[in-house]
Amino acid sequence: MTASLLLKNVRPNAGAALDILIENGRIARMAKDIAAPAGVAVEDGRGEIVIPGLVEAHTHLDKSLWGQPWYVNEVGPKLLDKIDNERESKKRLDIEPARQSARQSIQSSLMGTTHIRSHVDVDTEHGLWGVEGVMKTRDDYRDIVDIELVAFPQSGLLRRPGTLELMDQAMKAGCEIVGGLDPCGIDRDPKGHLDAVFALCQTYGKPLDIHLHEPGEMGAFSTELIIERTRALGMQGKVTISHAFCLGSPDPALVDPLIAQLAGLDIAIMTTAPSRSAAPPVKKLVEAGVRVCSGSDGIRDTWGPYGNADMLERAMFVGLRNNFRRDDELRIALDVCTLGGAQVMEIADYGLAEGKAADFVILPGETLAEAVVTRSPKRRVVKRGKIVARDGVSVRTAP
Amino acid sequence: MTASLLLKNVRPNAGAALDILIENGRIARMAKDIAAPAGVAVEDGRGEIVIPGLVEAHTHLDKSLWGQPWYVNEVGPKLLDKIDNERESKKRLDIEPARQSARQSIQSSLMGTTHIRSHVDVDTEHGLWGVEGVMKTRDDYRDIVDIELVAFPQSGLLRRPGTLELMDQAMKAGCEIVGGLDPCGIDRDPKGHLDAVFALCQTYGKPLDIHLHEPGEMGAFSTELIIERTRALGMQGKVTISHAFCLGSPDPALVDPLIAQLAGLDIAIMTTAPSRSAAPPVKKLVEAGVRVCSGSDGIRDTWGPYGNADMLERAMFVGLRNNFRRDDELRIALDVCTLGGAQVMEIADYGLAEGKAADFVILPGETLAEAVVTRSPKRRVVKRGKIVARDGVSVRTAP
Missing domain, CATH: 2.30.40.10 (Urease, subunit C, domain 1)
Incomplete structure (x- = not known):
């Protein structure tokens, strides 16, 4: 090896x-x-x-359509449309997690990625199908890439009974990270959702990486709840907030206190540098001492057709999104896609x-x-x- | 041929x-x-x-650094920093317009572009150096790409005396389009600037394509002034507003009346689908009947390092910026980079x-x-x- x-x-x-x-x-x-x-x-x-090596710090290996016939996307506009469509289509479209994660992992490696953090769906429809598939790829392709798994309640944690128990099984099965998702927007119960995922972290002694698409004031509220629990449970350095669109709010009175607390508690931020929505200000975060990483998110899946697993392209997106034009700024964008990811994934020998x-x-x-x-x-x-x-x-x- | x-x-x-x-x-x-x-x-x-053929409806052929040694960008953050830095560096960096426009034109052709609209700097420092160079490329490379020139007062039209006379010479020399730039933000005299560029259009019977980076209310005000003159002078179908960041304002009370008037007067919009700023809503514009085109803007120049002249990549940017995920939406993005450009450039046999x-x-x-x-x-x-x-x-x- x-x-x-x-x-x-x-x-x-x-x-x-x-x-x-x-x-x-x-x-x-x-x-x-x-x-x-x-x-x-x-x-x-x-x-x-x-x-x-490039670090793909946020993707969904289990659900890519890479190498499959073209999927004609006719999905509705809401987040729940995409969630429900995917859950209902997965078997019909033969999105077999072991095969699809292997395909994407090879594509990632071709592009220069040496480490991947993959969120993997855990839901009552498919159980641990995704986790088992990605674990097989993790084991089979260890020669070309290191993969870590986040148990991810894509369809919601509380709104679909039985999911929390499956998340527990996923952690027992060896997932390295606890995942979460929009505690207000999807589960409609921010306290319940966050208490549950932080409890899993405590039970298994594992970090948290939570998807937070919630914008503006709502996202800021969820961020505060995450901050409170991180502090109370002594989980400094063990929490990542992925997407964190709310940090792209134009109001410094909303954003600046959050950034100060993220830095103080060493809570990391993952951004794909999306062009279609508000996005965390990378330079400001880095200068405040916050660990920042990036990722492709879903690559050619039922959510959307984009992505080629190229983290150099992602560094360009980080640069474009943040209006980085100077060479020293492009260096920040590249660091986010290399060292930043390694820091978030705690890769010691990187x-x-x-x-x-x-x-x-x-x-x-x-x-x-x-x-x-x-x-x-x-x-x-x-x-x-x-x-x-x-x-x-x-x-x-x-x- | x-x-x-x-x-x-x-x-x-x-x-x-x-x-x-x-x-x-x-x-x-x-x-x-x-x-x-x-x-x-x-x-x-x-x-x-x-x-x-892909249509590159907005670029700056005369100022690319393509094929030159890497330019280490250490330029300041303001728009005027970039304008002044470029004007002062052009000869020192040997940005020879004929050679550089030829290089970019070949790169564009490689990527599938068959038609280019290039804004070309006209200023008191370099006179018609850029126009003459790009015209040479237009003539020498007619076998691979059609190029049309916009006389572009990059350093401002009124703030640097002598520029308006040079613009007049550029039109006499054969530029096909009159250009303009941020009548409030740069020239600080919206009425003076717009009266001058529309007068050039009238004198030479040529269309207008004006850069408008001005955001929000200021950009909306400039847009209204452009609308008023388009209507008064009967220039329906002969005006393009490039960038038009103000149309990306989140306030429909600001944007919707503008879009209705753009559609009514057949004023076209060019967007690069920038991820770093507000941007025109492409689907909404197309559905309102506005002609929409796209372009690379500057490619690897002293303004910024990005760009490869690939209008398919630009179509992807249009898709990403507008949250296009469905196949029918991607078709809109591609149309903007093909047919939309041809409509704006009035290419009859396209x-x-x-x-x-x-x-x-x-x-x-x-x-x-x-x-x-x-x-x-x-x-x-x-x-x-x-x-x-x-x-x-x-x-x-x-x-």
Whole structure:
């Protein structure tokens, strides 16, 4: 599963060129002119940029339609339309979670992603079908990508009786993170929803990553309830709020106190940098000390047709959404899609430094900003010291 | 310059497969099983989709840095910072308009664009340097793309004396469209600015395409002034407002009366579907009968690093910005980047129909929505019946 390799002539984060010696899947040395140890393969970096592996910190591996015939979307406009349509279509459309998560994982790896956090549907219609499928992919494709699972009550936690018990089973089955969803907007019972998901966190000693699409004042209220429970339960550093559209409210009197509390309690924010709605202000959050990560969200599913699992494209979206034009700002956007995700996922051995796991992407470009805006398909992807993708071809074959 | 060709087995707009016979650069017949006339080359369409040529209805060919060494952007945050920085840097950075517009035009053609409307800077620092350069490209690259020029007072029309005279010279030199820019925000004299640009339109009998970044109430006020002059001068169908961020205001009391008047006077709207600011509601405008087109705006210039001239990617941005998820909505997004642009540019012989110019793109995919979200690089681009680009390789070489 791990490998040794001497990577010659690469430029870490677009800096000065050097060599990287990988031993047993870890970075052993980074220096100029390293001689190849006996029996270690050599890869010519051609003076290209090397960045740490891209981190897909929010997606839904179990429900992608990747590789399926085109799904003609005629779904209604409301959030519940999409939720209900998906739950009712999943078996009819043969969205088999093990196969579909494998397909998306390979596509992610091709694009340079080395770590994925996947929310996985848990509902009374399908039970743990999704969890079991994604766990199979996690185990079968460990050579190309690390996957962690969030047990996710997509259809609501309280409004569909039996879901909470299934969430409990999902955590017992080995999900690493407790999920949640719009405690006001979907479950119509913010106290009940949040007490329940935080209780699961307490029971299993696991972090929380909650979807919060609620806008404006309603989202701010739910955020406050999350903040209160994080503080009361001592869960600093263990909570992520995904989407957090409410932080994109134009009213600083609403947003600024929330950001100060998020920073104080080390509550992380995930944003896809959506263009269609309010979105968290990335630079302001980063400058306040909040961990910020990003993700593709659903990729080509019954919710919508978009997505290609490219976290460099996502970094561009972060830049476009936040009006980042300067090179130093593009660096922030890229960091959100690399280091920020690693911080949220608490990946201890992440980064371009001696002793860290050899998980990275080699790609052409003069500067990091150029790498982000160009999104070259000419990428070499290294996972635990092994080259797992080269110019759009994976070492693994999609099912 | 024009060609004959028999294109076998393509699916117009993802419909049923047929053949297209092109004679002298025009579509002569569209039918099943057309036999090749003697001496006419045959191209296998492989059952792929064919769409009419993509229309880049708003860009700045004269100022792209495409093909230059990477420009490290450290520019200040205000609009005037960017305007002043660019005017002061243009010669130092060797942004030679003829060369740079040729490079971007080839890139556009590679991506499937067959028609470009380019705003071209006219200012007291560079005079008609930009206009002359883009006109050279227009003439030299007529085989791959049609270009029309908007004389564009990027640095303001009234605040820098001498600019209006240069605009007059630019129109005399053959620019097809009069441009303008933020009559309140930049020139600080909305009446003076608009009277001047409309007077140029009257003098030369040419349409207007005005940049309007002004948000909210200020932008609505400028829009009203444009509406008043369009009506008074009988310029129905001859005015485009580019950007029109004010139409993205959340207040229907502000926006709806404007849209009704735009529709009534046939004033067109150009949107890049920006994610960082308010943006015109595309579906609402189209449903009201307003012509809507799109464009890349600046591509990799001193304003910002983004852009690849791909109008299919732009259609995806239109979709993402407007929360288009359904296939019928994606069709609207694509139409904006094809037919909408052709309507705004008044391209008489545009479209997939017998008698029209053979300007189109052949690309893989089951449906139009799939073509938009996939943005396959495997495109064949046909201009006046000749295949001018194939899988990212142009018949022309960039200077």
